[in-house]
Amino acid sequence: MRFEYSLDGSVEELKALRSSVEIWAATIPHLADELLIVVSELAANAITHGQAPAQVAIRGSGQSVRLSVRQYLRTPTTFPWMSRENHGRQGLRLVDRLSTSWGWGSTASTLMVWAELQ
Helix, strand or coil: CHHHHEEEEEEEHHHHHHHHHHHHHHHHCHHHHHHHHHHHHHHHHHHHHHHCCCEEEECCCCEEEEEEEEEEECCCCCCHHCCCCCCCHHHHHHHHHHHCCCEEEECCCCCEEEEEEC
């Protein structure tokens, strides 16, 4: 199963993403609530702290899901807000608690944050 969504950076688009993920996640009810929270937090971070557009992708096998939020960067930057030691970010704390694993990576032109749930 696969889900893809493009965010333009608006709050309305974030609401539409949540609604679409909620419908898609009905096929994996044992992970639906956690998935909705995690994808909402990562997408909200992308809109709040990043640069639009952002691409959301979710792959599921029935037993687990992997989601990612990817953005293209106009300028190289650092991401201190992504540190696991940065305790000011409540959304990432939720992602950490609800995900089996999560992380992030960047290149000169992209940032991708991912999470896995089982």
